[in-house]
Structure formats: structure tokens, C-alpha cells
Amino acid sequence: MAVASLAIVSIGVWAWHCQVTEQQGYESELMDALRLVSEADETILQIDAIADDPFAAESEGKRQDVLSSVEQTKQLLVDADGKARNVSEKLSDPSVREVANQTVISITARQGMITQGMQLVKTSEDAEQAAKECDAAWQLVLDADAQVREATKLAGRNEVDASKEHSLEAKETFSKSLGQLKALQADYPTADISPLIEYVEKRMEAMDLAVQSDEALTAKNKDEAIARNDAYNAAEEEAATMAAALPSDPKQLVKDAYFATWAEVIRNYAGQRAAAGTSDAVIRDYLGAQGK
Numbered sequence: 001m002a003v004a005s006l007a008i009v010s011i012g013v014w015a016w017h018c019q020v021t022e023q024q025g026y027e028s029e030l031m032d033a034l035r036l037v038s039e040a041d042e043t044i045l046q047i048d049a050i051a052d053d054p055f056a057a058e059s060e061g062k063r064q065d066v067l068s069s070v071e072q073t074k075q076l077l078v079d080a081d082g083k084a085r086n087v088s089e090k091l092s093d094p095s096v097r098e099v100a101n102q103t104v105i106s107i108t109a110r111q112g113m114i115t116q117g118m119q120l121v122k123t124s125e126d127a128e129q130a131a132k133e134c135d136a137a138w139q140l141v142l143d144a145d146a147q148v149r150e151a152t153k154l155a156g157r158n159e160v161d162a163s164k165e166h167s168l169e170a171k172e173t174f175s176k177s178l179g180q181l182k183a184l185q186a187d188y189p190t191a192d193i194s195p196l197i198e199y200v201e202k203r204m205e206a207m208d209l210a211v212q213s214d215e216a217l218t219a220k221n222k223d224e225a226i227a228r229n230d231a232y233n234a235a236e237e238e239a240a241t242m243a244a245a246l247p248s249d250p251k252q253l254v255k256d257a258y259f260a261t262w263a264e265v266i267r268n269y270a271g272q273r274a275a276a277g278t279s280d281a282v283i284r285d286y287l288g289a290q291g292k
Helices: 002-052 059-088 094-156 160-187 194-218 222-244 252-261 263-290
Strands: none
Touching: 002 059, 002 094, 002 263, 059 094, 094 160, 094 194, 094 252, 094 263, 160 194, 194 222, 252 263
């Protein structure tokens, strides 16, 4: 009987050893899944940065990195999901099993972040380009405005021909800006930049009147010169009123259009990010308690 009892105990110990070893294997597979998630996060964090501020100077470089790595990142999450799901029903420790379940939830949320985030990565590229084009067009407006100020200064010194020349140069510069703004409106119709276009057109109208006033002075037609100058001043006052209604940074019109157009995707992305964060907190608590 003593021999028989010893045999039973030995078998029990062996069965327990196999179970422990098996459970350790499942936990190891879970850790592998978490390592894959961590690796995938290198790309997901770049998507996150673009989603947060698609117009940041560094977003362009991040965007290219994401486009080149996103497919590999998707596969990492597929592999991690397979491992986590495989062990989630096999782990005997409820706390570890919960970590496996939260890992699956976290992976699903990350996959959602990629789906929503890639829409933002791709569409923000067009928006960023539009913002740059808006900046370039508005710089021409500022250049033209400097030419206008010089023309006004010369007119005050009765240097009529020189004033006229600067007014013509200003109109040409305004015209270049107008062409770029109209092209931008056609290329990126979601942004309403008509206020910028109308402002530039008003400035061009004013330049025509300034030139006509100078020409009347050259022809010694004082009454006509005064009438045209009054009309010029009125046009410039109208332009000033229009300018006051414009955003201090004109490309804000492009940014506002982007955020309005993609508001639902942005909200969905934020929801997936929050879900991932909730699950990650559970996982971090467990890993912290285990010293991993």
C-alpha cells in the first residue's frame, strides 16, 4: 500500500508540473503578443501624432514613414491578436486571462486606430499642401501691399511716374496671388477661400484707380485725378474692412475646412484611442505588479 500511495503522489506531482509548465508557456505566448503590440506602436504613435496635428512641420516626414510601414504594422497586430486569442481561454489564472482578454481588446482598438488614422494621414497630406499654397499666395499679397505703400509714399512726394510704376507692379503681384488662390480653390474645394479672392480683387480694383489718378495728373486733369483718387481711397477702405474679417493667418481657412470635413473620422479615431488606452491601463497594472 505504501508503494501504491507513493506512485499516486508521484503522478500527481508530475501532472502539476506539466500544468505549471503549460501555463508558463501560455503566459510566455501572451508576453510575445504584447511585444508585437509594442513593436506595432512605433508606427501607431506616428499616426497618432499626425492625427493630433496634421499641419505640424514634422508631420510630412512622419506621413512618409507611416505609409512605408503601415502594412507591416497591420501584420504585427494580426500576429499578436492570434497569440492573445489562443491563450485567452487556456490560462487558468483569472488575472492573467483578463490581461489576455484586454490585449485582444487593445489590439482591436489599435486596428481601428489604423483604419481611421490612415484616412487622416492621406487626406491631411492634401490639406497640408493646400495650406502651403495658401501661404505662398498670401505672401504675394504682402509683397504687393509693400509696393502699394511705396507707391503712396512716392505720390506724396509728387513723383507721379514712379508712383504709377509701383502701382502697376503691385497690381501684377496681386494678379499672381489671385491666380494662385483661384487654382487653390479649384484644387481644394472643401475650403472656402472666396473671402481671400474677393479681397485681392478689391485691391486690384484699387490699383487700377490709383493708376488712373496718376495718369490724370500726368495729363494735368486735376478734377479727374481727384475723382479717381477719391475712388481709390474708397476702394482701399472697403478692402480694409474686408481684411478685418479675414483670419490673422489665412491658411486657417484650409485648416478649418479639413477639421470640419473629417470631424467624424477624427471622433471615431479618438474613440478607438480611448478604448486602447483603457485596456492598456489594465495591462500596465498587471505588468507592473509582476515586475515585467
